[in-house]
Amino acid sequence: MFKKLPFILLILIATTLIINPFLPVEVKQYLYAISLSVKSLILLILPFVIFSLLFSTISSLSRGATNIIGLILLALCCSNFISTFLSHYVGAWIYNFDLTLITPKEASGLQPAFIFELPKLIANDKAMFAGIISALVLGRFKPNLTKLIATKLDWFASKILNSFAILVTLFVLGFLCKMQNDGIIQLIIRDYSKIFLVVISAQIGYLLFTYAALNLFNPRKTFNSIKNILPAALAGFTTMSSAAVMPLTIMGAEQNAKNKKLSKSVIPLTVNIHLVGDCIAIPIFAYAVLKSFGMPAPELMQYIIFVMYFVIAKFSVAAIPGGGIIVMLPILEGYLGFNGEMLSLITALYILFDPVITSANVLGNGMFAKLIDNLMGVSFKGVKASGALPQES
Secondary structure (H helix, E strand, C coil): CCCCHHHHHHHHHHHHHHHHHHCCHHHHHHHHHHHHHHHHHHHHHHHHHHHHHHHHHHHHHHHHHHHHHHHHHHHHHHHHHHHHHHHHHHHHHHCCCCCCCCCCCCCCCCCCCCCCCCCCCCCHHHHHHHHHHHHHHHHHHCHHHHHHHHHHHHHHHHHHHHHHHHHHHHHHHHHHHHHHHCCHHHHHHHHCHHHHHHHHHHHHHHHHHHHHHHCCCCHHHHHHHHHHHHHHHHHHHHHCCCCCCHHHHHHHHHHHCCCHHHHHHHHHHHCCCCCHHHHHHHHHHHHHHHHHCCCCCCCHHHHHHHHHHHHHHHHHCCCCCCHHHHCCHHHHHHHHCCCHHHHHHHHHHHHHCHHHHHHHHHHHHHHHHHHHHHHHHHHCHHHHHCCCCCCCC
16 A cells, blocks of 8 residues: 555545535545544554654664764754754855745635544644653663563554545545635746746756765665655645644655664654755745845854754644744844844745645655764664664664
């Protein structure tokens, strides 16, 4: 099912875009309501999946766990910094364009036929830290019990992940109907094609290069690595939530990794923090808005300070559509001189392009899991040989 998912999603997207104008509004409302219900179910289960994956993996990593988590966090900050910094050069090029952007009009929006929302019992970040800390503490004092619990939790997480592909089609269908009904797809194509093309070209170029570099510029391996993450990226386009499609991202990352257990922990740790799509899109939008309002482009040192705060702020991004820009508004105001009207415009632009940005974030998360897998092979050979890392059969 997972291997066929890219084709299923592409067919679903194409079919929906063709027949959606002919569907009654009531049908669209019910499809959207079903998608929201599925999303609510996924968000309810996700913290338990995150806890299970991290507990299982951290308990297996044993003495190497602290070093590995440190490596992941260091690599994460470096990756976000590099992608944001490089966007400066694309933004500076955009600044030379003759731009006069207009704030898009708000659409009435397709409303769901019903609302079925399950309560979220625990936040993802709390589940993440609980999984790490409990595995480290319990593993130190009760190693046999820890191993037994880890086996059970690993089985639970695997069952959930394997069954998730079945829910994806329902999950995607309603969101597609809403985006076309609200005119988001048409507005992107009609009014913002120039900026859209620059953003998507920068994202594709950066991701292609990083995937190629991680695969030593082997075309076949690079193609396969991207193909394995593609189902999650396509699902992310329609749902605009990296966290909601995390199970698909994990499944793709596992196929790209030598150490599959480690890839299961990298994605939950970084899904809402490592945001390549945001790091590329927001600076480009910022330069475009600065030019539209006749504001000067930032000096290089000013931009570097902005990037540093930008990277720190990524640790507090909310896992909701549009959440990536909300926490950045004070940074844009304080370090690039944005006023209220400029903040409103960049927020609207971000939300318009959120589907594309989320897809890039998902592809970036798959790339980051591959990066950590490669670094582990170089940096922790001694740890793996000593038995601190899980051996793959």
